[in-house]
Amino acid sequence: MAWSEIPNMSCAGCPVGAAAVYGPAFAGEPEAITNLRKLRRTFRPRQIVLRQGDIPAHVYTLYSGWAYAYRILSDGSRQVLGFYIPGDLLTLQAFLEEPLSHSVKALTTASVCGFERVGFFEYLQDDRALRESLCRAALQSSRINEEKLINVARRSALARLASFLIVVERRLRARGLAGADRYPFPIPQSVMADALGLTPVYLNRTLTALRNAGVVDLRDNEIVVRRPDLLKAAEAGEWQPGEARIAY
Amino acid sequence: MAWSEIPNMSCAGCPVGAAAVYGPAFAGEPEAITNLRKLRRTFRPRQIVLRQGDIPAHVYTLYSGWAYAYRILSDGSRQVLGFYIPGDLLTLQAFLEEPLSHSVKALTTASVCGFERVGFFEYLQDDRALRESLCRAALQSSRINEEKLINVARRSALARLASFLIVVERRLRARGLAGADRYPFPIPQSVMADALGLTPVYLNRTLTALRNAGVVDLRDNEIVVRRPDLLKAAEAGEWQPGEARIAY
DNA sequence: CGTCGTATTGAGCGGTCTCAAAAAGAGTGG
DNA sequence: CCACTCTTTTTGAGACCGCTCAATACGACG
Numbered sequence: 001m002a003w004s005e006i007p008n009m010s011c012a013g014c015p016v017g018a019a020a021v022y023g024p025a026f027a028g029e030p031e032a033i034t035n036l037r038k039l040r041r042t043f044r045p046r047q048i049v050l051r052q053g054d055i056p057a058h059v060y061t062l063y064s065g066w067a068y069a070y071r072i073l074s075d076g077s078r079q080v081l082g083f084y085i086p087g088d089l090l091t092l093q094a095f096l097e098e099p100l101s102h103s104v105k106a107l108t109t110a111s112v113c114g115f116e117r118v119g120f121f122e123y124l125q126d127d128r129a130l131r132e133s134l135c136r137a138a139l140q141s142s143r144i145n146e147e148k149l150i151n152v153a154r155r156s157a158l159a160r161l162a163s164f165l166i167v168v169e170r171r172l173r174a175r176g177l178a179g180a181d182r183y184p185f186p187i188p189q190s191v192m193a194d195a196l197g198l199t200p201v202y203l204n205r206t207l208t209a210l211r212n213a214g215v216v217d218l219r220d221n222e223i224v225v226r227r228p229d230l231l232k233a234a235e236a237g238e239w240q241p242g243e244a245r246i247a248y
Numbered sequence: 249m250a251w252s253e254i255p256n257m258s259c260a261g262c263p264v265g266a267a268a269v270y271g272p273a274f275a276g277e278p279e280a281i282t283n284l285r286k287l288r289r290t291f292r293p294r295q296i297v298l299r300q301g302d303i304p305a306h307v308y309t310l311y312s313g314w315a316y317a318y319r320i321l322s323d324g325s326r327q328v329l330g331f332y333i334p335g336d337l338l339t340l341q342a343f344l345e346e347p348l349s350h351s352v353k354a355l356t357t358a359s360v361c362g363f364e365r366v367g368f369f370e371y372l373q374d375d376r377a378l379r380e381s382l383c384r385a386a387l388q389s390s391r392i393n394e395e396k397l398i399n400v401a402r403r404s405a406l407a408r409l410a411s412f413l414i415v416v417e418r419r420l421r422a423r424g425l426a427g428a429d430r431y432p433f434p435i436p437q438s439v440m441a442d443a444l445g446l447t448p449v450y451l452n453r454t455l456t457a458l459r460n461a462g463v464v465d466l467r468d469n470e471i472v473v474r475r476p477d478l479l480k481a482a483e484a485g486e487w488q489p490g491e492a493r494i495a496y
Numbered sequence: 497c498g499t500c501g502t503a504t505t506g507a508g509c510g511g512t513c514t515c516a517a518a519a520a521g522a523g524t525g526g
Numbered sequence: 527c528c529a530c531t532c533t534t535t536t537t538g539a540g541a542c543c544g545c546t547c548a549a550t551a552c553g554a555c556g
Contacts, residue, residue: 079398136344141390154325405511
């Protein structure tokens with residue numbers, strides 16, 4: 001099951017610690033965090049990290065790799081709710097003592113740090129700055145979901161895709177995980193499609209159009225943005241590839 | 249400007265108090281809430297309560313009437329993000345010292361109670377139960393937005409509309425504001441359309457279809473649900489009006 | 497070298513949008 | 527109570543974006 005013993009290694013040197021919810025306390029006393037960490041675990045691609053309906057005993061922080069949250073609907077279809085990159089908390093929701101409304105699955109090989117739920121929550125509640133940080137994160141998450149709603153409700157497939165690529169780049173860059181004009185991109189098209197509310201087929205056509213127009217180059221789990229200007233324009237709905245819209 | 253003096257009236261008898269974020273503390277000590285209330289204000293239909301971009305000095309609770317939150321996008325279109333009924337907090341977001349990402353507008357004549365932002369926040373932070381209540385509300389809000397995303401991303405116009413009507417009824421009923429088979433419904437079609445990611449024209453066609461099929465009866469700011477079973481089925485995508493889908 | 501997940505391409509349909517205009521209500525002032 | 531205006535609702539006709547079904551190609555991995 002890919003468990004591993006709790007490593008004695010301190011969180012002090014952890015490259016992603018500052019970005020986490022407990023960030024405000026991290027610089028001052030990384031040891032407090034280390035003491036709360038109960039386990040470390042590694043997942044293989046496509047392995048489920050958290051299961052919809054479970055009440056998780058631990059709260060996880062993604063240490064390395066990518067993962068995504070999704071929900072299986074009654075009609076069997078899947079809605080992807082978001083992606084996680086190193087430093088992200090795997091569901092704020094895990095703090096509540098309620099069944100998870102979504103599952104989390106690894107996209108790449110991914111390792112997580114697990115904190116005992118209640119203890120961690122108490123710790124976050126004890127300090128005013130941390131408390132605010134948590135509250136802020138929750139509100140933030142609500143706002144991010146608003147953005148997603150707007151994307152799907154009001155934008156074309158092309159604009160949605162462009163927007164998605166831009167947002168992913170921004171998030172990676174904020175964590176120092178993006179190169180000058182390229183960044184890792186291990187998301188299969190089918191998963192992306194379910195995140196954007198599109199069919200895999202149509203997403204592929206849209207992506208192919210972007211590629212053929214020389215805007216992006218997506219290969220080998222890496223994306224190269226050749227024309228960020230056009231990508232921006234596409235997001236705003238001010239640009240479309242070719243004269244005939246999407247080259248069939 | 250429809251201001252009114254701070255009424256000395258206690259919050260003790262307030263019919264909506266228990267439903268608000270400060271609910272947990274309300275039963276025990278309504279006076280603490282009364283002391284935090286700084287003003288009461290009444291708005292006319294279509295009047296703006298909170299403006300996108302502002303940093304509000306007060307946090308409002310909707311005391312009576314309906315309101316809705318919306319965002320104007322760069323291309324001029326409008327996304328409606330949610331509706332408020334009596335007892336709702338007008339944007340959790342107002343707790344953060346950040347510009348509001350959306351405006352709030354009155355749908356009907358609506359009156360609100362205003363609490364001084366920082367003081368109210370401190371108060372909520374002081375008590376463990378209230379703190380959790382606030383946190384829970386934020387997470388809840390995030391989850392509600394997930395539902396909305398799913399609605400728009402994965403469901404047809406008919407299913408979205410049916411789902412919307414059902415959710416509104418549930419919320420009203422939880423506050424004792426719905427009758428046996430009917431409830432108030434002061435939402436113009438154009439606003440509903442912008443909430444569901446549909447064109448007003450197409451929303452109207454869908455609604456007309458529901459009406460012609462005898463499922464609902466929407467008139468005079470009140471909706472009567474004649475066939476809750478069919479509405480449920482429509483939400484699940486298991487029923488459509490008539491043989492020819494939507495009667496043009 | 498087979499297998500499974502993933503990407504690509506084709507053809508056709510239909511749900512939803514756009515543009516346009518008329519009808520019906522609601523609010524206002526005379 | 528009427529005349530006026532503004533908002534909201536309704537209906538028509540046609541175009542297109544994104545979907546469905548289906549088949550093939552590709553690529554990683556054991």
